[in-house]
Amino acid sequence: MTPANLSESIARVLRELMDGSLAPFELGEIVVERPKSREHGDWATNVAMQYAGKAGLKPREFAEILAPALQSVEGIAKVDIAGPGFINVTLEAGAAGAIAKDIVTAGDAFGKGNALTGLKMNLEFVSANPTGPIHIGGTRWAAVGDSLARILQAQGADVTREYYFNDHGAQIDRFARSLLAAARKQPAPEDGYAGAYIDQIAAQVLAGAAEDLLSLPEAEAQEAFRAAGVELMFEEIRISLHDFGVDFDVFFHENSLYESGAVNRAIARLRELGHIFEEDGATWLRSTTFGDDRDRVIIKSDGEAAYIAGDLAYYLDKRSRGFDRCIYMLGADHHGYVQRMMAMCAAFGDEPGVNLEIMIGQLVNLVRDGEPVRMSKRAGTVVTMEDLVEIVGVDAARYALVRSSINSMLDIDLALLEKKTNDNPVFYVQYAHARTKQVAANASSLGVDTSEFQPELLNHASEEELLAKLIEFPRVTAMAAEFKEPHRVARYLEEVAGSYHRWYDNCRVTPLSGGEVETIHRTRLWLNEAAGVVLRNGLGLLGVSAPERM
């Protein structure tokens, strides 16, 4: 019996009771959870506390009516009332153990759901400017965004991973001038970019050009460096992401919005809707109509488009491509942008928070031995995605970045990670998975197979704990999708790994040397594999490998 089954049973029993013993009331969600202490039984529910008031009873009275009725439900061995009105349920032997086989049978499908089936979602993340390598902040988004995409897909969503490529605007001009200066062995412009990567790209542009770029007129030279430099930077970024295990479905070029006239069309649309006005020689969006704290300039008085102009067109483009949900993942330094984006969404007649959702992630703080490490592109001491991967590897880097809530600032100590010790919990989880494989291999060589399965034999405390933990997986993945919080999966896997290790220390799958292979060994092999399935599926949702040996 799973928690979901139990919830249904409780709901059914309550409805039956409402025909007589209980005053009818509206029944909402039935929460069934694992009691923190094993002495309290297999599962606990707080329905008595939740609904006693509605039924005109005290929690204990409510529980005393419900508990005896639950007693007769098939699969339930014992029902107790505890504390202020908790109802603790103990299942019949084997009812929990049977789950092991169910999990193995489900395999890759275990942990998947269909809560988001039919929903077309656009997940935009990273979207770092093509003026330098991806730094640590973008790396956090790469890890979280890709993992979230996997989690949403596992709930049936049709997810498109998208990268908005800002190849339009002043920062690109600065980038081009910086390359040109580097090629001429001149110092970087005051407002430009510097660092080893600028020199490298400048050299690559020079080497790849058919003509002598440095002898061209200034404007032409700059344009040549812009075009080739952006292309090279873009390619470098794409490869870094790929090596990080993140492949985008769409790289959307901001510049294309201007070239196609999409920006002008978006503004025209807003004008038709009456949300545009002219003032001080500029064109404005009256975003205050929709809760923004001030109106926003869309076309500057010099005729150039403001940054938001591209976003208007871009959002409209996403909607026209059929995305029901457009999710933007931005750094905390862009939080001030949220209100105007939501206003824009509303101005188009869409529903903010539904059609457009903006996730704000706090910044990652890099430290070395407690001292902050600056991560400015301009300083040239960039800690990039590649740097991090080089130091700790893809798995550890992704895991470290995805195991915390995006609402939390994250301190990552490079000195700590450089030690390559087990400071990163990813090893703990991966080791548990490797161990399931090792155990299975040993079992196989000793003739333990899966020809028998007697779930009631899985009755050791550590087995009950492990089973209960494994059953939670689908609920954890569903919740991770609902709240868009991949870190829940990581934290859960750490608990699974702990339960598995404890089980391993207590319950052998293979007999001691000279011992007979018995039913319990074969049955435990099922549980071993069930644990492997959950660890494997879970790590898969995080984009972290599940090695067979370490």
Added chain:
RNA sequence: GCCCCUAUAGCUCAGGGGAUAGAGCGUCGCUCUCCGGAGGCGAAAGCGCAGGUUCGAAUCCUGCUAGGGGCGCCA
């Protein structure tokens, strides 16, 4: 001044209004005669402060304090 995020163990972080607040790392002790000890067991150690809502608050609300970030016709 206004807005967003945060404050939980020595450190980095979990904790969907519920029972004795957890994990990893670090510290101390125990555990190698058997599936890999990258493991297990035990110990010390914690909810920033003050109110409020609730049968019940780390969790929700208000105020305060502290830290991070943001408030352009920059992108």
